[in-house]
Amino acid sequence: MVTLRAVDGGGAGRAHALGRVIAMVNDKGGVGKTSLVANLAGQLAAADYRCLVVDLNRQANLADDLGYRDDEDDDQGAGLVLSILTESPLTPVEDVRPGLDVVPGGARLADLVPLMVSRLQERGRAAFDVLAEVLAPTAEPYDVVFVDCPPESTILTDLALTAARWIVMPTKSDVGGLVGMRLVAERFAVARERNPDLALLGAVLFATGTRSRRVHAELRGAVAAAFGGHSPLFATVIRHAERSAQDARRLGRLAHELELEVAAQPAWWASLRAGSTATPRLSTAAAGVAADYRDLGVELLTLLRAAEESTTGRDVEAM
Numbered sequence: 526m527v528t529l530r531a532v533d534g535g536g537a538g539r540a541h542a543l544g545r546v547i548a549m550v551n552d553k554g555g556v557g558k559t560s561l562v563a564n565l566a567g568q569l570a571a572a573d574y575r576c577l578v579v580d581l582n583r584q585a586n587l588a589d590d591l592g593y594r595d596d597e598d599d600d601q602g603a604g605l606v607l608s609i610l611t612e613s614p615l616t617p618v619e620d621v622r623p624g625l626d627v628v629p630g631g632a633r634l635a636d637l638v639p640l641m642v643s644r645l646q647e648r649g650r651a652a653f654d655v656l657a658e659v660l661a662p663t664a665e666p667y668d669v670v671f672v673d674c675p676p677e678s679t680i681l682t683d684l685a686l687t688a689a690r691w692i693v694m695p696t697k698s699d700v701g702g703l704v705g706m707r708l709v710a711e712r713f714a715v716a717r718e719r720n721p722d723l724a725l726l727g728a729v730l731f732a733t734g735t736r737s738r739r740v741h742a743e744l745r746g747a748v749a750a751a752f753g754g755h756s757p758l759f760a761t762v763i764r765h766a767e768r769s770a771q772d773a774r775r776l777g778r779l780a781h782e783l784e785l786e787v788a789a790q791p792a793w794w795a796s797l798r799a800g801s802t803a804t805p806r807l808s809t810a811a812a813g814v815a816a817d818y819r820d821l822g823v824e825l826l827t828l829l830r831a832a833e834e835s836t837t838g839r840d841v842e843a844m
C-alpha cells in the first residue's frame with residue numbers, strides 16, 4: 526500500500542500548505558464530482574489519512590452523500606461565506622467521519638457570487654486568491670484536501686482553481702462530458718496565470734459500464750485536445766451502479782459503508798420467508814463500487830507521491 530506522510534508545517538508557506546489540494550471539476554453536471562469527493566475522502570479517512578472537503582455547491586449533495594444534511598453543524602455554507610468576507614481561516618466541521626472534516630456548502634453560498642463580483646471590481650483578478658488565503662492555514666494538518674466544485678459556476682470554480690494544486694476531472698464518455706471538459710480546460714488556462722502550479726492530475730471515467738480500450742482511447746484523445754496534448758487518465762474506472770448510488774445518497778452512506786451493510790443484511794429468501802417488505806434491500810453492487818473507489822484512491826495517492834517526489838523529493842514515503 527502507498528502511504529503519504531502528513532506534510533510538515535515548514536516555512537514554504539501557502540504553496541506548501543495547498544500542495545495537496547485537489548479540485549474536483551467538470552462544468553458538466555452529474556458526471557460524478559460529488560460522488561468521487563465523498564467516496565475518495567471517506568475511504569482515505571478510513572485508511573487513516575486526514576482529509577478535508579470543501580463544498581462549493583449550493584445544492585450540497587455532499588451533505589446527502591455523507592449524511593449530515595440539516596444536522597446542527599450543517600450551516601449551509603454560512604461559515605465559508607463569512608471566512609471569505611472577513612478573509613479569515615476556514616473552520617471545518619470536524620469528524621463527519623473519523624479523520625474526515627468538512628466545510629459545508631449549501632444555500633448560503635448564493636451570497637458569495639455578489640461578494641466576489643464586487644471584490645473583482647475593486648481588486649481585479651487578484652480577488653480570486655481569497656479561497657487560497659483562507660484555506661492555507663486550515664489545510665496545513667491534512668494529508669489531502671478536496672474541493673467539490675459546482676457545475677457551470679464560473680466564479681466559484683475560479684476560486685477553487687486558484688487555490689488548488691491539482692485538478693481531477695470526472696467525466697462520462699458522452700459528448701456532454703467532453704464539452705464540459707473543454708470548458709474546464711479554458712478556465713484552467715486562465716487560472717494558471719495566477720496559480721502557475723495548478724496541474725491536471727487526471728481524468729476519471731465515471732459510471733460508464735465499460736472498460737473498453739476504445740472508450741479509454743477516445744477519452745484520452747478528448748483530454749489531449751482540451752489540455753494541449755497533455756492527457757493523464759486514471760486507469761481505474763468507476764463502474765455504473767445506479768441502484769447502489771441511489772441507496773448511498775438516500776441513506777447518507779458511502780460505498781464502502783454500504784458494502785458492510787450489504788454483507789450484514791439477511792439473505793433475500795430469509796426476508797421473504799419472514800414476510801419483511803418494510804426495508805428495501807440494498808443493492809449488492811456496493812462492494813464492486815467500493816472496490817473501484819479504493820483502487821482510485823490508491824492510484825491517486827501514488828500519483829501524488831510520484832509528483833511530489835519528482836518536484837521536491839520531500840517528506841514522502843512508500844510502504
Ligand SMILES: Nc1ncnc2c1ncn2[C@@H]1O[C@H](COP(=O)(O)OP(=O)(O)OP(=O)(O)O)[C@@H](O)[C@H]1O
Pocket residue numbers: 553554555556557558559560561582586674675676732763764765766767770771774814
Ligand atoms: N456508480 C454510479 N453509477 C451510476 N450512477 C451513479 C454512480 N455514482 C453516482 N451516481 C449518480 O450519478 C448522479 C450524479 O452524481 P454526482 O452528484 O456525484 O455528480 P456531480 O458531477 O457532482 O453533479 P453536479 O454537477 O450536479 O454537482 C447522482 O444521481 C448519483 O446518484
Ligand SMILES: [Mg+2]
Pocket residue numbers: 558559560582586674675
Ligand atoms: Mg456535485
